[in-house]
Amino acid sequence: MSTILTHIAIADGKIKRSSLEVLSHCKQLADQSGHSVEAVVVDANASSFVEGIQKYGASKVYVVEDPIFKNHMNTPLLKALVKVMESANPSVFAFASTEGTKDILGALAANQNAAVLPDVSSFELMDGGVKAKRPVMAAKIISNTEAKGDTVLVSIRSGSYDLAENETSAEVANVDFSMDDSELKATLKEIISASGDTIDLNEAESIVAAGRGVKDEEGQKLISELAEVLNAGIGASRALTEAGVYDPSLQIGQTGKVVSPQLYIAVGISGAIQHVAGMANSKVIVAINKDPDAPIFEIADYGIVGDLYKVLPPFIEEIKKIKN
Amino acid sequence: MKFYVCIKMVPDVNAPLQIKDGKLIQDADRQILNAYDASAVEEALVLKEKHGGEVEVVSIGTSKASETIRKALAMGADKATHIVTEGNGDYDSGSYARILARFFEDKEYDVLSLGKQSQDTDAGLTGSMVAEMLNLPYATNAVGLEAEEGKLIVKRQGDTGQEMIELPTPCAVTCSNDMNEPRIPNLKGIMASKRKPMEQVELSSLGLNEDDLTASTTVLGYEEKPEREAGKKFEGEAGEIAREVAQLLDTEANVI
Numbered sequence: 170m171s172t173i174l175t176h177i178a179i180a181d182g183k184i185k186r187s188s189l190e191v192l193s194h195c196k197q198l199a200d201q202s203g204h205s206v207e208a209v210v211v212d213a214n215a216s217s218f219v220e221g222i223q224k225y226g227a228s229k230v231y232v233v234e235d236p237i238f239k240n241h242m243n244t245p246l247l248k249a250l251v252k253v254m255e256s257a258n259p260s261v262f263a264f265a266s267t268e269g270t271k272d273i274l275g276a277l278a279a280n281q282n283a284a285v286l287p288d289v290s291s292f293e294l295m296d297g298g299v300k301a302k303r304p305v306m307a308a309k310i311i312s313n314t315e316a317k318g319d320t321v322l323v324s325i326r327s328g329s330y331d332l333a334e335n336e337t338s339a340e341v342a343n344v345d346f347s348m349d350d351s352e353l354k355a356t357l358k359e360i361i362s363a364s365g366d367t368i369d370l371n372e373a374e375s376i377v378a379a380g381r382g383v384k385d386e387e388g389q390k391l392i393s394e395l396a397e398v399l400n401a402g403i404g405a406s407r408a409l410t411e412a413g414v415y416d417p418s419l420q421i422g423q424t425g426k427v428v429s430p431q432l433y434i435a436v437g438i439s440g441a442i443q444h445v446a447g448m449a450n451s452k453v454i455v456a457i458n459k460d461p462d463a464p465i466f467e468i469a470d471y472g473i474v475g476d477l478y479k480v481l482p483p484f485i486e487e488i489k490k491i492k493n
Numbered sequence: 494m495k496f497y498v499c500i501k502m503v504p505d506v507n508a509p510l511q512i513k514d515g516k517l518i519q520d521a522d523r524q525i526l527n528a529y530d531a532s533a534v535e536e537a538l539v540l541k542e543k544h545g546g547e548v549e550v551v552s553i554g555t556s557k558a559s560e561t562i563r564k565a566l567a568m569g570a571d572k573a574t575h576i577v578t579e580g581n582g583d584y585d586s587g588s589y590a591r592i593l594a595r596f597f598e599d600k601e602y603d604v605l606s607l608g609k610q611s612q613d614t615d616a617g618l619t620g621s622m623v624a625e626m627l628n629l630p631y632a633t634n635a636v637g638l639e640a641e642e643g644k645l646i647v648k649r650q651g652d653t654g655q656e657m658i659e660l661p662t663p664c665a666v667t668c669s670n671d672m673n674e675p676r677i678p679n680l681k682g683i684m685a686s687k688r689k690p691m692e693q694v695e696l697s698s699l700g701l702n703e704d705d706l707t708a709s710t711t712v713l714g715y716e717e718k719p720e721r722e723a724g725k726k727f728e729g730e731a732g733e734i735a736r737e738v739a740q741l742l743d744t745e746a747n748v749i
């Protein structure tokens with residue numbers, strides 16, 4: 170029997186749903202193949218998340234708690250994960266594909282001499298390794314890839330798996346951790362956070378995304394109103410994050426975030442492959458664009474051909490009525 | 494500051510592609526400089542223009558990769574090293590990282606700059622692998638760089654916000670294309686690039702052989718993505734179609 174270890178990412182004092190998706194899938198894989206599934210949480214308040222992790226079937230939870238983990242920094246995180254890997258000795262170590270994960274995955278693989286499959290949309294175990302599907306070529310096609318080795322690291326795109334609760338009374342292993350400043354190498358000077366309490370796009374049920382067609386404050390106001398009536402997160406194309414209209418952390422696509430909400434409304438977005446790469450797995454896609462030939466219509470379930478300034482006000486009104 | 498920028502030739506994702514018997518068929522001539530690497534080159538040039546220094550590009554690839562290297566030289570990089578390989582189908586990020594780490598082992602530099610990911614595979618591993626192999630402080634997904642005496646200040650895009658990170662040099666950084674708009678080489682740059690030094694290095698002269706570079710991942714084959722069908726398109730009076738779609742989202746799609 171070998172161990173599948175899963176990393177539990179914390180954001181804004183909460184377990185990231187994408188980590189629990191990964192844990193849910195790993196639990197299922199472990200049950201099928203007679204392996205055990207364990208989890209590791211690294212945070213300034215790591216122990217407070219143990220209960221939340223137990224709900225999803227980990228048989229052991231490694232807890233690395235230290236004030237240094239208040240903010241993401243690669244050196245301490247790497248050190249903690251190396252330490253946990255050395256005691257858990259996992260054959261597979263699975264992560265949600267967050268920016269935090271992307272920051273350390275290659276380094277951890279190099280440090281542990283492990284094989285690594287980043288950003289997969291699904292994976293399964295095979296003899297001596299892992300087999301995965303990876304979206305490539307700006308997510309236009311899928312590459313079937315395998316990784317062989319005693320240890321394989323894998324990171325999974327958010328929304329790839331459903332949550333499945335599976336209450337366990339996991340054993341808790343508190344891991345000693347200390348690090349002095351001289352080991353830090355880099356210094357975190359400042360964090361410039363996205364303004365206000367924006368909805369985490371990876372977890373949003375609905376997303377309203379604005380593109381270059383949203384030209385001015387009036388347009389942005391319409392976007393905010395639509396997002397508000399739907400209780401949706403606001404996302405943006407690169408055209409608008411680049412122009413400084415929306416915060417860069419709201420960018421959706423190949424460079425930005427990969428999302429898969431129930432409802433995605435693309436407003437004034439042409440549908441360049443690099444944007445589509447980040448949202449094509451949304452359940453229902455609505456596109457509002459005045460150009461009937463815009464590529465976004467090729468993947469939209471509901472395409473509204475029209476000027477967003479004329480379409481959005483009655484659209485918002487109608488949704489308000491439905492909601493009441 | 495001395496910058497080394499690692500650049501890669503990648504297939505153009507905008508080129509038409511086909512899958513036949515699990516193999517990817519694409520016009521072999523449609524190869525470009527990885528967009529993220531172009532941003533890394535641009536940013537190094539900007540910092541050099543501000544603070545002085547040198548920008549050298551390094552690329553591992555077949556003889557064709559020299560075209561990509563010329564492009565970076567035409568943008569303004571001072572010189573180049575081309576680490577020549579026979580084919581590059583079987584290497585993964587780990588293989589490239591091992592080659593780069595070996596190449597940089599005995600070099601002197603302030604900043605090793607890479608793209609945050611390859612545009613075709615979106616792996617995003619090589620940068621932090623090389624940093625770990627060379628034991629360098631590093632930051633990934635940079636959207637802005639500043640240089641100070643003995644330091645590189647990186648603004649990186651994190652999950653929810655941007656982190657300002659100070660790295661002592663020598664260090665490594667991976668760049669996002671959200672950092673800048675890479676310059677398009679002008680005629681003068683293109684002419685000048687032909688006279689700039691491009692050194693060719695064989696893997697064997699780095700003391701590496703194919704066995705050292707065996708990839709731990711293998712692409713078994715490619716498949717189409719489950720196609721999304723285009724749904725209904727509504728044209729006509731804005732108010733009418735807006736209300737109609739809103740109704741359908743409620744009654745048909747059940748998403749509001």
Ligand SMILES: Cc1cc2nc3c(=O)[nH]c(=O)nc-3n(C[C@H](O)[C@H](O)[C@H](O)COP(=O)(O)OP(=O)(O)OC[C@H]3O[C@@H](n4cnc5c(N)ncnc54)[C@H](O)[C@@H]3O)c2cc1C
Binds near residue numbers: 408441457459460
């Ligand atoms: C390596 C790489 C990575 C990239 N990563 C990303 C990424 O992560 N995310 C991303 O979004 N892009 C990314 N891009 C950029 C991408 O290629 C496109 O340039 C970008 O998505 C275009 O944004 P847009 O659709 O808002 O703008 P445009 O393509 O300019 O489209 C604007 C659309 O608005 C419509 N419009 C205009 N006015 C109105 C109106 N009044 N009413 C209705 N419709 C209107 C127009 O018909 C048009 O279709 C990347 C590019 C590269 C090379």
Ligand SMILES: Nc1ncnc2c1ncn2[C@@H]1O[C@H](COP(=O)(O)O)[C@@H](O)[C@H]1O
Binds near residue numbers: 502529609
């Ligand atoms: N063959 C190569 N030659 C030079 N640099 C490379 C090569 N492969 C990868 N890199 C660098 O590593 C970055 C990302 O690697 P990847 O892990 O493929 O996403 C690229 O943007 C380059 O900077």
